[in-house]
Amino acid sequence: MSSLKRLTVLGPGVLGSQIAWHSAFKGKTVTVYGITQDTVDRCRTAHEQYAAVYRSELGAGDVDISATRQRLAYSTDLAAAVAEADLVIEAVPEIPGVKTAVFEEMAKLLPPHTLVATNSSTLLPSDFASATGRPDKFCALHFANMIWAMNYAEVMAHPLTSRETLTEVTEFAVEIGMVPIALRKEQNGYVANSWVVPMLSAAQTLVTNGIATPEDVDRTYLLTGGKVGPFGMIDMIGMKTCHNVLSYWGSVSGDAQMNANAEYIKTRFLDRGLLGLQTGRGYYEYPDPAFERPDFLAVPDIAVVPDLVTLMSPETEDPA
Template sequence: MKYTNITVAGSGVLGSQIAYQTAFKGFNVTVYDINEEALERAQDRIINLTQRYQEDLGASEEEVNSAYNRISFFYDLSKAVSHADLLIEAIPEVVQIKTDFYKELGKVAPEKTIFATNSSTLLPSQFAEATGRPEKFLALHFANEIRKNNTAEIMKHQQTDMKVFNEVIEFAKAIGMVAIPLYKEQPGYILNTLLGPFLAAATYLVMKGISDPETVDKTWMAATGAPIGPFGAYDVIGFTTPYNALIEKAKTGDKETVKVAKWLKTEFIDKGKLGRESGEGFYKYPHPHYMEPDFLKN
């Protein structure tokens, strides 16, 4: 494996998970975010992950502590990438924010550094020129709770060097992922191409007054045997990324998307209901109703 030092830019829900999973598999990891406050929140998230790895994967205390000790934290971008073989970007799903970030990153990162975006809906070709190294840039997308939902979608764009593409596939395998290569760009990759319409359909059922979140989830779970329904999934994903993706889609003139984005913002984001991480979304945590033994009973 060529890569040894990995930088993760953006320490939110998924960025923190990417960082910790990578460190857990033995890599040196640097977490970058914009200020000390953001990094303090990241440290709290990662400390919580050490407990999850013990509970979910049976990891030992020594293993989780060793992984944590392989992570360093910086809010100075040039220091954060000074030794990076690979940088994984997991910053907000807003085109201008990502574009500005890549322009700055390209100025300070070593020539050897490969850039990968974890964007769930945007295409790497949208940012390739801003990176200043389009041949060393591609998408590397993870699912939430990556210690359990261990997929990594590796998507090239037309200018991506195939050597880089194959190296990132091998890296994904090295950190315990099921590597899923995409040879052409597709908004939403495979996972979100399937998941997006699913969540949208569930949302419309509730917004139009046809049903309520728990009934929709109960229907899906009882009929398919799935362990979680669409609104439980919303809570796991969090509301910020879907909201930002909806705002970008709304710019195309899709009026229904505008309504959904407004609803998520006013009913959830503005009220601090951000999903499981905040303690409340469509359900209250740590004991959401859909996980109770009697949820699927009449």
Template sequence: MDYKHITVAGSGVLGSQIAFQTAFNGFNVSVYDINDEALDRAKERLNDLKPRYQADLEATQEEVDAAYGRISFYSNLAKAVENADLIIEAIPEIVEIKTNFYKELAKVAPEKTIFATNSSTMLPSQFVEYTGRPEKFLALHFANEIWKNNTAEIMKHPGTNTEVFEEVIEFAKAIGMVALPIHKEQPGYILNSLLVPFLDAAQNLLVNGIADPETIDKTWMIATGAPNGPFAILDIVGINTPYNLSLAKAEAGDKKAAKVAEYLKTEFLDKGRLGIQNGKGFYEYPNPSYMNPDFLK
């Protein structure tokens, strides 16, 4: 593996984390997003990660400043990818947006560039025809808070070159991840094949009036010893993502998902409750009740 320059497309919660983790491990990183306003938000997110790395990884101020210094920002896609050995796409989980992105990317990316999607629910084969390089396209999926939850799921589609697959596994290790190779396409990979049904079940309990978020989280935490319940996890993920996933299922005729999507929209997104990213979701941050020592009593 001879990757030197990595481009991360999409600078939301996870895109920013991928960019910082990659830069922290010595790579030059270009961050691409659609406009300067999005990039300004990315810079804030990246700066907010510095103290997290210092607290959780005992990184020094010099190390986190050096990591930030290896990141550059672009709203011009051609400029963002002109030196890229690997581009990691972390844009919204909406088929049309991803399709259009890959069509544009195929026109401007160098021939050497490998494309990896960080999509948590969609398969590489859904977009492979738009990439112009099926053998150099695969999925590279990270968990949120990747500096701590350092899994990288590397999933090929039937046309991915084996050498490319092996290279991306090596890259994942090089940025401090535990590489988890996935040999066949699976919606949701390993992590979300387990996590999404769990989160769906929790949301259905809430939407159907069975119990409130705190009670559901408390039940799970006490009974299993888990550090977080499903609604704390949803806040960390950001409420836009489960909303988009529920909406897609609703549009495919899933009545339960339609009810969840409507609830998330009216009770959360319309009220500006986006999750941990803006301090308001199912809980209020920085001091959510589930962190209270008495929560599990």
């Protein structure tokens, strides 16, 4: 059993809010830190939504939900938020400079025993180890969106991570109901995102370049037996995270298509305040997205053929 009883989550966004709620649901005492009161308030609202999800999908009762709420605290004061933490999980935006700044600010505030983990989805723990001020007590612990259903946690060390840190962090993951995925060496993208990000980028390219609609891309995935297609996944991950990942790696690699995909998401979604599932609208509208409707994969009436042919005809102008 780990000694990690008190958790602080830095960053109350889509995944940070899920990590906090789920950890509290599993018995941990949790403080959520947000840089502004607005971000904290949005996290509180998300937690009320998760209460409903845990009732319907996990069978949580009133006692469970009440106990979870009692284990949660919220703060905009970083020093106070980490003052008693046994473990801090960083879940701020997937921008290296932002993460580094947070680690450097936090380093002087942490108790000596506190372990630190990054929930980065594509970046390496060695990128930030020195900024934490305690590289031996630092590793990656990456969760999946919809943590209550996709309950795995990827654990990745950097060269200076101690065995004791890996033991405690992996035990913590098991204690909150996660299947630990042990990475044998550092890898950008970890396990899941090493294949998810290329898939989502390829799907986005099809839409950015006017090849197919998001719905049709998702149909080709769902008809193989999947439950959520690439654009449903993008909505769930959140437009901000998807944009940040595509923009960063597009710049690093000089990939013009990846940069174009990032710009597409920015202009059509972020600039309009559409963040995906978080705001109820992205590629789909929620809580009743089209891909969950019974007719989404139905064979259409033959009368739609002329419209489809018009879309495919070379002389048809691209509406985008």
